[in-house]
Amino acid sequence: MTRLRGSNPLGARKALAERFQTWSVNAFDLSLCPVRGVLDRLGDKWTTLIVIALSHRPQRFSELLRAVPDISKRMLTQTLRDLERDGLIARQVFPTKPPSVEYRLTSLGESLLEPLVTLVSWAETSQAVIETARAAFDAREPVPA
Amino acid sequence: MTRLRGSNPLGARKALAERFQTWSVNAFDLSLCPVRGVLDRLGDKWTTLIVIALSHRPQRFSELLRAVPDISKRMLTQTLRDLERDGLIARQVFPTKPPSVEYRLTSLGESLLEPLVTLVSWAETSQAVIETARAAFDAREPVPA
DNA sequence: CAGAATCCAATAGGATACTG
DNA sequence: CAGTATCCTATTGGATTCTG
Numbered sequence: 001m002t003r004l005r006g007s008n009p010l011g012a013r014k015a016l017a018e019r020f021q022t023w024s025v026n027a028f029d030l031s032l033c034p035v036r037g038v039l040d041r042l043g044d045k046w047t048t049l050i051v052i053a054l055s056h057r058p059q060r061f062s063e064l065l066r067a068v069p070d071i072s073k074r075m076l077t078q079t080l081r082d083l084e085r086d087g088l089i090a091r092q093v094f095p096t097k098p099p100s101v102e103y104r105l106t107s108l109g110e111s112l113l114e115p116l117v118t119l120v121s122w123a124e125t126s127q128a129v130i131e132t133a134r135a136a137f138d139a140r141e142p143v144p145a
Numbered sequence: 146m147t148r149l150r151g152s153n154p155l156g157a158r159k160a161l162a163e164r165f166q167t168w169s170v171n172a173f174d175l176s177l178c179p180v181r182g183v184l185d186r187l188g189d190k191w192t193t194l195i196v197i198a199l200s201h202r203p204q205r206f207s208e209l210l211r212a213v214p215d216i217s218k219r220m221l222t223q224t225l226r227d228l229e230r231d232g233l234i235a236r237q238v239f240p241t242k243p244p245s246v247e248y249r250l251t252s253l254g255e256s257l258l259e260p261l262v263t264l265v266s267w268a269e270t271s272q273a274v275i276e277t278a279r280a281a282f283d284a285r286e287p288v289p290a
Numbered sequence: 291c292a293g294a295a296t297c298c299a300a301t302a303g304g305a306t307a308c309t310g
Numbered sequence: 311c312a313g314t315a316t317c318c319t320a321t322t323g324g325a326t327t328c329t330g
Contacts, residue, residue: 012258013200015266020293032150033233035193038268043188045323048180055158056247059161061292072324077293085286090151099330108274113157114262115267121160122260130182133232141230190303206312217304222313243310243311 041086046079048116051105054089055113056113058104088112171223191216191224194260196250199234203249213252234258 001046041047046068053059053067065076080103083089088109105113186192191213196211198204210221225248228234233254239245249257 001161012262015262034268034272035197035265037272038264039188039193042264042325043184045185050182052176052180065292070205073293074295074325078323085279085282086275087282088275093292096291097294097330101292108271110158111271112267113199113265115159115203117157118263119183119260120180122257123183126253126256127182130231133253134230135229137232210312217314218313219305223303239314242310243313244313246312286300 041082044079045087046075047083049111050079051077051088051112051116052084054105054109058102060103061101064103083109186227189224191220192228195221195224195228196233196254196257196261199248199250201252203247205248206246209248228254 049068049071050064053064059067061076061080064080065071065073068076080089080091083092084103087106089103090106092104094100096101191234194213194216195209196210203276204212206221206225209225210216210218214219225234225236229236229248232251234248235251237249241246
């Protein structure tokens with residue numbers, strides 16, 4: 001094994017390996033390992049962007065609609081509902097007319113920000129490398145029409 | 146603003162808010178902010194599990210097929226290809242007969258482990274809270290048939 | 291304003307059979 | 311063994327219209 005350079009992936013590797021071992025044994029057949037549930041949510045098209053938008057400050061429905069470009073009302077409604085259901089955001093209705101509704105991160109939602117920043121930072125610093133790798137790969141592989 | 150307890154979401158919040166500001170200004174309309182690209186990949190059904198499996202040790206195609214339960218050959222092939230294209234894993238063919246192919250994380254792939262562990266840890270510690278929130282939500286909302 | 295409801299297109303992904 | 315190729319279904323998500 002060559003020595004791994006940079007940060008400390010060794011710790012990360014070990015931690016993951018251990019968890020993976022555990023999951024494989026008793027939780028995998030049911031696909032109920034927590035990663036799946038979380039990443040399925042974070043992986044959809046809008047969840048992350050909404051959380052990021054709300055990390056700025058609490059916002060109303062139509063504010064979010066403008067803050068997250070290209071999202072449709074349908075998807076905003078649905079994603080907000082899912083996030084509320086998971087306890088990541090809280091919904092507060094002000095009985096004005098017309099009604100206004102404010103969404104804000106819960107403390108659970110706030111606690112997601114750190115892992116998210118870690119991931120976003122990785123994405124930013126890795127972006128260039130990935131781009132290069134893609135270009136190289138596409139140059140090798142014919143990339144069919 | 147009440148004082149936030151636990152870790153330091155304030156730093157996270159600030160970091161995210163800043164990035165979000167930047168994206169909104171010049172990169173959002175193109176939806177090319179790095180998060181999207183990364184999370185779209187990590188969000189699919191198998192990427193994470195494969196990376197986790199490979200974090201353990203390099204593995205061959207059929208080993209992975211067994212290590213990641215319920216994945217189909219089709220999806221394994223495709224996800225491995227995508228990961229290779231992005232430079233996260235490397236593919237090495239041994240010209241035996243029948244041929245054997247080994248996949249391993251590249252250093253870029255290794256560097257993803259840390260953010261991943263952060264996320265996985267969050268998922269594990271938050272799992273119970275989320276479950277509770279869901280139950281409470283479903284109790285309030287009729288949850289239609 | 292903040293959604294709910296309906297319709298429809300694109301994509302993801304499973305099952306199966308075939309190949310070098 | 312390590313894939314390809316084909317088919318088919320389910321889910322995602324966009325566009326549009328309606329409502330309290």
